[in-house]
Ligand SMILES: Cc1cc2nc3c(=O)[nH]c(=O)nc-3n(C[C@H](O)[C@H](O)[C@H](O)COP(=O)(O)OP(=O)(O)OC[C@H]3O[C@@H](n4cnc5c(N)ncnc54)[C@H](O)[C@@H]3O)c2cc1C
Ligand code: SF4
Protein backbone atom coordinates (compact mmCIF):
# COMPACT_ATOMS: atom_id res chain seq x y z
CA UNK A 1 0.00 0.00 0.00
CA UNK A 2 1.11 3.59 -0.68
CA UNK A 3 -0.24 7.00 0.30
CA UNK A 4 -0.22 9.50 -2.58
CA UNK A 5 -1.23 13.10 -3.26
CA UNK A 6 -3.12 13.99 -6.42
CA UNK A 7 -1.20 17.13 -7.40
CA UNK A 8 -4.03 18.34 -9.66
CA UNK A 9 -6.45 18.40 -6.72
CA UNK A 10 -4.00 19.73 -4.08
CA UNK A 11 -4.64 23.44 -3.35
CA UNK A 12 -1.53 23.78 -1.17
CA UNK A 13 -3.52 24.63 1.98
CA UNK A 14 -1.00 22.71 4.18
CA UNK A 15 -3.74 21.30 6.47
CA UNK A 16 -2.30 17.81 6.10
CA UNK A 17 1.18 18.73 7.39
CA UNK A 18 0.09 18.91 11.04
CA UNK A 19 -1.99 15.74 10.79
CA UNK A 20 1.00 13.51 10.14
CA UNK A 21 2.54 12.12 13.35
CA UNK A 22 5.67 11.08 11.44
CA UNK A 23 6.52 14.38 9.68
CA UNK A 24 6.14 12.52 6.41
CA UNK A 25 4.40 15.31 4.46
CA UNK A 26 6.38 18.18 2.95
CA UNK A 27 5.43 21.01 0.61
CA UNK A 28 7.15 21.07 -2.75
CA UNK A 29 6.27 23.71 -5.35
CA UNK A 30 3.19 24.57 -3.23
CA UNK A 31 1.92 21.01 -3.41
CA UNK A 32 1.94 18.38 -0.66
CA UNK A 33 4.24 15.43 -1.13
CA UNK A 34 4.49 12.22 0.89
CA UNK A 35 8.05 11.26 1.80
CA UNK A 36 9.60 7.91 2.64
CA UNK A 37 8.96 8.60 6.35
CA UNK A 38 5.33 7.61 5.74
CA UNK A 39 4.30 4.79 8.09
CA UNK A 40 0.95 4.20 6.33
CA UNK A 41 -1.00 5.21 9.45
CA UNK A 42 -3.68 6.82 7.20
CA UNK A 43 -4.22 9.75 9.61
CA UNK A 44 -3.93 12.28 6.77
CA UNK A 45 -6.56 10.68 4.53
CA UNK A 46 -9.57 12.31 6.17
CA UNK A 47 -7.91 15.70 6.70
CA UNK A 48 -7.58 16.99 3.15
CA UNK A 49 -10.50 19.31 2.26
CA UNK A 50 -9.90 18.63 -1.46
CA UNK A 51 -9.84 14.84 -1.16
CA UNK A 52 -6.38 14.97 -2.72
CA UNK A 53 -4.76 12.33 -0.49
CA UNK A 54 -5.50 8.75 -1.39
CA UNK A 55 -4.17 5.24 -0.85
CA UNK A 56 -3.24 2.73 -3.51
CA UNK A 57 -2.45 -0.92 -3.24
CA UNK A 58 0.48 -2.38 -5.12
CA UNK A 59 -0.53 -4.90 -7.72
CA UNK A 60 1.81 -7.42 -6.10
CA UNK A 61 0.04 -6.92 -2.74
CA UNK A 62 -3.20 -8.14 -4.21
CA UNK A 63 -1.49 -10.95 -6.00
CA UNK A 64 0.13 -12.25 -2.82
CA UNK A 65 -2.92 -11.95 -0.60
CA UNK A 66 -5.23 -14.87 -0.88
CA UNK A 67 -2.48 -17.17 -2.07
CA UNK A 68 -1.30 -20.04 0.02
CA UNK A 69 -2.69 -21.90 2.96
CA UNK A 70 -1.52 -23.59 6.10
CA UNK A 71 0.04 -22.48 9.35
CA UNK A 72 3.79 -23.04 9.73
CA UNK A 73 5.86 -22.95 12.85
CA UNK A 74 9.64 -22.78 12.82
CA UNK A 75 10.78 -25.55 15.21
CA UNK A 76 13.97 -24.43 16.89
CA UNK A 77 16.56 -26.99 17.97
CA UNK A 78 19.69 -26.55 20.01
CA UNK A 79 22.39 -29.20 19.91
CA UNK A 80 19.92 -31.52 18.23
CA UNK A 81 17.20 -31.19 20.88
CA UNK A 82 13.98 -29.38 20.04
CA UNK A 83 13.45 -26.27 22.19
CA UNK A 84 10.31 -26.09 24.37
CA UNK A 85 9.08 -22.99 22.52
CA UNK A 86 8.53 -25.15 19.41
CA UNK A 87 5.89 -27.24 21.22
CA UNK A 88 4.24 -24.04 22.47
CA UNK A 89 4.13 -22.74 18.89
CA UNK A 90 2.54 -26.01 17.77
CA UNK A 91 -0.13 -25.51 20.47
CA UNK A 92 -1.16 -22.08 19.19
CA UNK A 93 -0.46 -23.02 15.56
CA UNK A 94 -2.95 -25.88 15.74
CA UNK A 95 -5.64 -23.63 17.23
CA UNK A 96 -5.17 -21.08 14.44
CA UNK A 97 -5.13 -23.81 11.79
CA UNK A 98 -8.38 -25.29 13.15
CA UNK A 99 -10.04 -21.87 12.93
CA UNK A 100 -8.88 -21.51 9.33
CA UNK A 101 -9.80 -25.10 8.44
CA UNK A 102 -6.22 -25.86 7.43
CA UNK A 103 -3.18 -27.81 8.65
CA UNK A 104 -0.24 -26.97 10.87
CA UNK A 105 3.28 -27.80 9.68
CA UNK A 106 6.65 -27.53 11.40
CA UNK A 107 9.96 -26.63 9.77
CA UNK A 108 13.00 -28.25 11.37
CA UNK A 109 16.60 -27.52 10.37
CA UNK A 110 19.18 -29.91 11.83
CA UNK A 111 18.39 -32.60 14.46
CA UNK A 112 17.32 -36.14 13.66
CA UNK A 113 14.21 -37.73 12.18
CA UNK A 114 13.29 -38.93 15.71
CA UNK A 115 13.06 -35.29 16.76
CA UNK A 116 10.91 -34.58 13.70
CA UNK A 117 8.60 -37.40 14.87
CA UNK A 118 8.31 -35.66 18.25
CA UNK A 119 6.88 -32.61 16.48
CA UNK A 120 4.20 -34.83 14.94
CA UNK A 121 3.32 -36.20 18.38
CA UNK A 122 2.98 -32.61 19.58
CA UNK A 123 0.45 -31.88 16.84
CA UNK A 124 2.25 -31.18 13.53
CA UNK A 125 0.44 -32.59 10.49
CA UNK A 126 3.62 -32.28 8.45
CA UNK A 127 7.31 -31.61 9.15
CA UNK A 128 9.67 -30.12 6.55
CA UNK A 129 13.00 -31.47 7.77
CA UNK A 130 16.43 -30.53 6.47
CA UNK A 131 19.24 -32.65 7.92
CA UNK A 132 22.03 -31.17 5.73
CA UNK A 133 25.29 -30.29 7.50
CA UNK A 134 24.98 -26.65 6.36
CA UNK A 135 22.04 -26.11 8.72
CA UNK A 136 22.92 -28.54 11.54
CA UNK A 137 24.01 -25.60 13.75
CA UNK A 138 22.36 -22.20 13.68
CA UNK A 139 23.76 -19.72 11.17
CA UNK A 140 21.39 -16.93 10.23
CA UNK A 141 22.37 -16.56 6.57
CA UNK A 142 21.67 -20.14 5.35
CA UNK A 143 18.72 -20.47 7.75
CA UNK A 144 17.13 -17.32 6.32
CA UNK A 145 17.83 -18.47 2.75
CA UNK A 146 16.37 -21.95 3.23
CA UNK A 147 13.27 -20.85 5.14
CA UNK A 148 12.54 -18.12 2.55
CA UNK A 149 12.90 -20.64 -0.29
CA UNK A 150 10.52 -23.09 1.41
CA UNK A 151 7.94 -20.38 2.10
CA UNK A 152 8.08 -19.19 -1.52
CA UNK A 153 7.63 -22.76 -2.71
CA UNK A 154 4.83 -23.94 -0.41
CA UNK A 155 3.18 -20.57 0.38
CA UNK A 156 1.86 -20.91 3.94
CA UNK A 157 -0.46 -18.09 5.02
CA UNK A 158 0.97 -17.82 8.55
CA UNK A 159 4.54 -18.40 9.81
CA UNK A 160 5.31 -18.38 13.55
CA UNK A 161 8.68 -18.56 15.30
CA UNK A 162 10.03 -18.20 18.83
CA UNK A 163 11.17 -14.75 19.96
CA UNK A 164 14.43 -16.35 21.10
CA UNK A 165 17.95 -15.15 20.22
CA UNK A 166 17.81 -17.50 17.19
CA UNK A 167 14.33 -16.42 16.04
CA UNK A 168 15.12 -12.76 16.58
CA UNK A 169 18.29 -13.12 14.59
CA UNK A 170 17.03 -14.65 11.34
CA UNK A 171 13.23 -14.32 11.14
CA UNK A 172 13.42 -10.55 10.32
CA UNK A 173 15.73 -11.44 7.40
CA UNK A 174 13.13 -13.91 6.12
CA UNK A 175 10.34 -11.30 6.36
CA UNK A 176 12.52 -8.75 4.55
CA UNK A 177 13.35 -11.20 1.75
CA UNK A 178 9.68 -12.05 1.30
CA UNK A 179 8.67 -8.36 1.54
CA UNK A 180 6.05 -9.13 4.14
CA UNK A 181 5.23 -7.91 7.65
CA UNK A 182 6.53 -9.32 10.92
CA UNK A 183 5.21 -8.66 14.42
CA UNK A 184 7.75 -9.42 17.14
CA UNK A 185 7.05 -10.66 20.67
CA UNK A 186 3.33 -11.40 20.34
CA UNK A 187 1.57 -12.36 23.57
CA UNK A 188 -1.63 -13.54 21.91
CA UNK A 189 -2.68 -14.60 18.40
CA UNK A 190 -6.22 -14.82 17.07
CA UNK A 191 -8.04 -15.12 13.76
CA UNK A 192 -10.30 -12.34 12.52
CA UNK A 193 -13.39 -14.42 11.68
CA UNK A 194 -14.59 -12.13 8.88
CA UNK A 195 -11.42 -11.44 6.88
CA UNK A 196 -9.48 -14.53 8.09
CA UNK A 197 -6.49 -12.33 8.90
CA UNK A 198 -4.13 -13.12 11.77
CA UNK A 199 -4.61 -10.69 14.67
CA UNK A 200 -1.20 -10.26 16.29
CA UNK A 201 -1.46 -8.86 19.80
CA UNK A 202 1.50 -7.48 21.72
CA UNK A 203 2.28 -4.82 24.34
CA UNK A 204 3.20 -1.42 22.92
CA UNK A 205 4.32 1.94 24.28
CA UNK A 206 6.18 0.45 27.24
CA UNK A 207 3.45 -2.07 28.00
CA UNK A 208 0.81 0.62 28.54
CA UNK A 209 -1.43 -0.56 25.70
CA UNK A 210 -2.03 -3.84 23.92
CA UNK A 211 -1.76 -3.34 20.17
CA UNK A 212 -3.64 -5.58 17.71
CA UNK A 213 -1.58 -5.68 14.51
CA UNK A 214 -2.71 -6.93 11.09
CA UNK A 215 -0.78 -7.75 7.95
CA UNK A 216 -3.70 -7.60 5.51
CA UNK A 217 -1.91 -6.96 2.21
CA UNK A 218 0.96 -9.44 1.99
CA UNK A 219 1.54 -13.10 2.73
CA UNK A 220 2.68 -14.88 4.76
CA UNK A 221 1.67 -13.17 7.98
CA UNK A 222 4.69 -13.57 10.25
CA UNK A 223 4.95 -13.31 14.03
CA UNK A 224 7.36 -14.24 16.79
CA UNK A 225 6.17 -15.37 20.21
CA UNK A 226 8.17 -15.35 23.41
CA UNK A 227 8.89 -18.68 25.12
CA UNK A 228 6.51 -19.61 27.95
CA UNK A 229 3.79 -17.24 26.76
CA UNK A 230 1.67 -19.85 24.92
CA UNK A 231 0.54 -23.19 26.30
CA UNK A 232 1.87 -26.40 24.75
CA UNK A 233 -0.50 -28.47 22.63
CA UNK A 234 -1.53 -32.00 23.55
CA UNK A 235 1.08 -34.77 23.25
CA UNK A 236 -0.29 -37.79 21.41
CA UNK A 237 2.05 -40.80 21.34
CA UNK A 238 0.11 -42.22 18.38
CA UNK A 239 -0.08 -38.92 16.46
CA UNK A 240 0.35 -39.34 12.70
CA UNK A 241 1.91 -36.99 10.19
CA UNK A 242 4.21 -36.75 7.22
CA UNK A 243 7.93 -35.90 7.19
CA UNK A 244 9.13 -34.21 4.01
CA UNK A 245 12.91 -34.25 3.59
CA UNK A 246 14.24 -31.00 2.12
CA UNK A 247 17.71 -30.23 0.80
CA UNK A 248 19.78 -27.11 1.35
CA UNK A 249 21.91 -27.62 -1.78
CA UNK A 250 20.68 -24.42 -3.47
CA UNK A 251 21.34 -22.31 -0.38
CA UNK A 252 24.54 -20.27 -0.35
CA UNK A 253 26.34 -19.06 2.76
CA UNK A 254 29.24 -16.64 3.00
CA UNK A 255 29.79 -17.59 6.63
CA UNK A 256 30.28 -20.82 8.53
CA UNK A 257 30.13 -21.71 12.21
CA UNK A 258 33.66 -22.47 13.44
CA UNK A 259 32.96 -23.05 17.10
CA UNK A 260 30.13 -22.57 19.58
CA UNK A 261 31.48 -21.04 22.79
CA UNK A 262 29.23 -21.36 25.81
CA UNK A 263 29.10 -18.72 28.52
CA UNK A 264 30.82 -20.15 31.59
CA UNK A 265 28.85 -19.69 34.80
CA UNK A 266 28.44 -21.85 37.88
CA UNK A 267 24.86 -20.58 38.19
CA UNK A 268 22.43 -21.57 35.45
CA UNK A 269 21.30 -18.84 33.04
CA UNK A 270 18.63 -21.06 31.57
CA UNK A 271 16.07 -18.72 33.09
CA UNK A 272 13.21 -19.82 30.88
CA UNK A 273 13.35 -23.39 32.18
CA UNK A 274 14.12 -22.46 35.83
CA UNK A 275 11.80 -23.38 38.70
CA UNK A 276 13.27 -20.78 41.04
CA UNK A 277 14.86 -17.45 40.10
CA UNK A 278 16.65 -15.07 42.43
CA UNK A 279 16.82 -11.70 40.67
CA UNK A 280 18.72 -8.56 41.58
CA UNK A 281 18.25 -4.93 40.66
CA UNK A 282 19.94 -1.61 41.23
CA UNK A 283 19.27 -2.02 44.96
CA UNK A 284 21.99 -4.69 45.14
CA UNK A 285 24.47 -1.85 44.70
CA UNK A 286 26.92 -3.89 42.63
CA UNK A 287 29.03 -7.02 42.81
CA UNK A 288 28.90 -7.21 46.61
CA UNK A 289 25.10 -7.41 46.55
CA UNK A 290 25.07 -9.88 43.67
CA UNK A 291 27.49 -12.11 45.59
CA UNK A 292 24.80 -12.45 48.29
CA UNK A 293 22.17 -13.31 45.66
CA UNK A 294 24.58 -15.82 44.14
CA UNK A 295 24.85 -17.56 47.52
CA UNK A 296 21.07 -17.58 47.98
CA UNK A 297 20.59 -18.97 44.45
CA UNK A 298 23.21 -21.64 45.17
CA UNK A 299 21.42 -22.70 48.37
CA UNK A 300 18.06 -22.87 46.58
CA UNK A 301 19.33 -24.44 43.34
CA UNK A 302 17.97 -21.35 41.59
CA UNK A 303 18.96 -19.40 38.49
CA UNK A 304 20.12 -15.81 38.72
CA UNK A 305 18.08 -13.06 37.05
CA UNK A 306 18.51 -9.30 36.91
CA UNK A 307 16.79 -6.05 36.06
CA UNK A 308 18.04 -4.01 33.14
CA UNK A 309 19.45 -1.42 35.55
CA UNK A 310 21.79 -4.06 37.00
CA UNK A 311 22.77 -5.26 33.52
CA UNK A 312 23.36 -1.70 32.28
CA UNK A 313 25.63 -1.09 35.28
CA UNK A 314 27.74 -4.06 34.11
CA UNK A 315 27.15 -6.03 37.32
CA UNK A 316 25.84 -9.10 35.49
CA UNK A 317 25.74 -10.18 31.79
CA UNK A 318 22.73 -9.43 29.57
CA UNK A 319 21.85 -13.15 29.34
CA UNK A 320 20.42 -12.80 32.88
CA UNK A 321 18.11 -9.86 32.10
CA UNK A 322 14.40 -10.34 32.71
CA UNK A 323 11.81 -8.08 31.14
CA UNK A 324 10.60 -6.44 27.98
CA UNK A 325 14.03 -6.35 26.36
CA UNK A 326 15.29 -9.42 28.21
CA UNK A 327 13.77 -12.82 28.87
CA UNK A 328 10.20 -13.73 29.77
CA UNK A 329 10.19 -16.18 32.65
CA UNK A 330 7.54 -18.11 34.53
CA UNK A 331 9.19 -19.97 37.43
CA UNK A 332 7.42 -21.43 40.45
CA UNK A 333 9.19 -18.86 42.69
CA UNK A 334 10.65 -15.48 41.67
CA UNK A 335 12.57 -13.60 44.37
CA UNK A 336 13.04 -9.94 43.38
CA UNK A 337 15.76 -8.28 45.45
CA UNK A 338 16.22 -4.51 45.21
CA UNK A 339 14.03 -4.29 42.10
CA UNK A 340 11.48 -1.46 42.01
CA UNK A 341 8.97 -3.18 39.70
CA UNK A 342 9.00 -1.03 36.55
CA UNK A 343 6.45 -2.15 33.97
CA UNK A 344 9.24 -3.22 31.60
CA UNK A 345 10.54 -5.62 34.25
CA UNK A 346 7.12 -6.88 35.34
CA UNK A 347 6.05 -7.92 31.82
CA UNK A 348 8.88 -10.44 31.88
CA UNK A 349 8.10 -12.15 35.21
CA UNK A 350 4.50 -11.51 36.22
CA UNK A 351 3.36 -15.02 35.28
CA UNK A 352 5.59 -16.52 38.03
CA UNK A 353 3.54 -18.67 40.43
CA UNK A 354 4.90 -17.03 43.59
CA UNK A 355 6.63 -13.64 43.65
CA UNK A 356 8.64 -12.67 46.72
CA UNK A 357 9.81 -9.05 46.80
CA UNK A 358 12.56 -7.73 49.07
CA UNK A 359 12.74 -3.94 48.96
CA UNK A 360 13.46 -1.27 51.52
CA UNK A 361 10.85 1.08 50.06
CA UNK A 362 7.33 0.01 51.16
CA UNK A 363 5.87 2.05 48.26
CA UNK A 364 7.85 0.19 45.57
CA UNK A 365 5.46 -0.96 42.78
CA UNK A 366 6.89 -4.50 42.93
CA UNK A 367 4.78 -5.00 46.08
CA UNK A 368 1.61 -4.54 43.97
CA UNK A 369 2.24 -7.86 42.24
CA UNK A 370 4.16 -9.67 45.01
CA UNK A 371 2.64 -12.73 46.68
CA UNK A 372 4.88 -12.06 49.71
CA UNK A 373 6.59 -8.76 50.40
CA UNK A 374 9.51 -8.17 52.75
CA UNK A 375 10.19 -4.51 53.50
CA UNK A 376 13.80 -4.17 54.53
CA UNK A 377 17.45 -4.05 53.57
CA UNK A 378 18.44 -6.90 51.26
CA UNK A 379 21.95 -6.86 52.75
CA UNK A 380 20.40 -8.09 56.03
CA UNK A 381 17.53 -10.22 54.70
CA UNK A 382 19.26 -12.18 51.93
CA UNK A 383 22.11 -13.59 54.11
CA UNK A 384 19.52 -14.47 56.77
CA UNK A 385 17.44 -16.36 54.19
CA UNK A 386 20.51 -18.16 52.83
CA UNK A 387 21.52 -19.24 56.33
CA UNK A 388 18.01 -20.53 57.16
CA UNK A 389 17.76 -22.45 53.88
CA UNK A 390 21.18 -24.00 54.35
CA UNK A 391 20.24 -25.01 57.90
CA UNK A 392 16.96 -26.52 56.72
CA UNK A 393 18.75 -28.43 53.94
CA UNK A 394 21.64 -29.40 56.20
CA UNK A 395 24.26 -27.88 53.87
C1 LIG B 1 12.24 0.43 26.17
C2 LIG B 1 12.64 -0.02 27.55
C3 LIG B 1 12.87 -1.36 27.77
C4 LIG B 1 13.23 -1.80 29.05
N1 LIG B 1 13.43 -3.14 29.26
C5 LIG B 1 13.67 -3.57 30.51
C6 LIG B 1 13.81 -4.96 30.79
O1 LIG B 1 13.77 -5.82 29.90
N2 LIG B 1 14.03 -5.32 32.07
C7 LIG B 1 14.11 -4.43 33.10
O2 LIG B 1 14.31 -4.84 34.27
N3 LIG B 1 14.00 -3.11 32.85
C8 LIG B 1 13.80 -2.66 31.59
N4 LIG B 1 13.73 -1.33 31.36
C9 LIG B 1 14.11 -0.39 32.44
C10 LIG B 1 13.00 -0.16 33.45
O3 LIG B 1 12.19 0.90 33.02
C11 LIG B 1 13.59 0.21 34.82
O4 LIG B 1 14.42 1.34 34.66
C12 LIG B 1 14.41 -0.90 35.46
O5 LIG B 1 13.66 -2.10 35.48
C13 LIG B 1 14.75 -0.49 36.89
O6 LIG B 1 15.57 -1.46 37.45
P1 LIG B 1 15.63 -1.63 39.04
O7 LIG B 1 14.27 -1.95 39.55
O8 LIG B 1 16.72 -2.59 39.31
O9 LIG B 1 16.14 -0.20 39.52
P2 LIG B 1 15.39 0.95 40.29
O10 LIG B 1 14.14 1.32 39.62
O11 LIG B 1 16.40 2.02 40.52
O12 LIG B 1 14.99 0.29 41.68
C14 LIG B 1 15.89 -0.09 42.66
C15 LIG B 1 15.07 -0.56 43.85
O13 LIG B 1 15.94 -1.08 44.85
C16 LIG B 1 15.45 -0.71 46.12
N5 LIG B 1 16.59 -0.74 47.04
C17 LIG B 1 17.68 0.08 47.06
N6 LIG B 1 18.55 -0.33 48.01
C18 LIG B 1 18.00 -1.42 48.61
C19 LIG B 1 18.41 -2.29 49.66
N7 LIG B 1 19.59 -2.13 50.27
N8 LIG B 1 17.58 -3.29 50.03
C20 LIG B 1 16.38 -3.48 49.42
N9 LIG B 1 15.94 -2.68 48.41
C21 LIG B 1 16.75 -1.68 48.00
C22 LIG B 1 14.87 0.67 45.91
O14 LIG B 1 13.89 0.96 46.90
C23 LIG B 1 14.26 0.55 44.52
O15 LIG B 1 12.90 0.15 44.59
C24 LIG B 1 13.38 -0.87 30.10
C25 LIG B 1 13.14 0.47 29.86
C26 LIG B 1 12.78 0.90 28.60
C27 LIG B 1 12.53 2.36 28.37
S1 SF4 C 1 -0.33 7.95 6.12
FE1 SF4 C 1 0.28 8.64 8.16
S2 SF4 C 1 2.50 8.65 8.05
FE2 SF4 C 1 1.79 8.58 5.94
S3 SF4 C 1 1.70 10.70 5.30
FE3 SF4 C 1 -0.35 10.19 6.04
S4 SF4 C 1 -0.33 10.79 8.21
FE4 SF4 C 1 1.81 10.74 7.53
Ligand code: SF4
Nearest residue numbers: 010011013014016048
Ligand atom coordinates in the same frame (compact mmCIF):
# COMPACT_ATOMS: atom_id res chain seq x y z
S1 SF4 D 1 -4.52 19.06 2.87
FE1 SF4 D 1 -4.88 18.37 0.77
S2 SF4 D 1 -5.02 20.24 -0.40
FE2 SF4 D 1 -4.09 20.80 1.54
S3 SF4 D 1 -1.89 20.65 1.11
FE3 SF4 D 1 -2.51 18.67 1.95
S4 SF4 D 1 -2.94 17.47 0.13
FE4 SF4 D 1 -2.90 19.58 -0.54
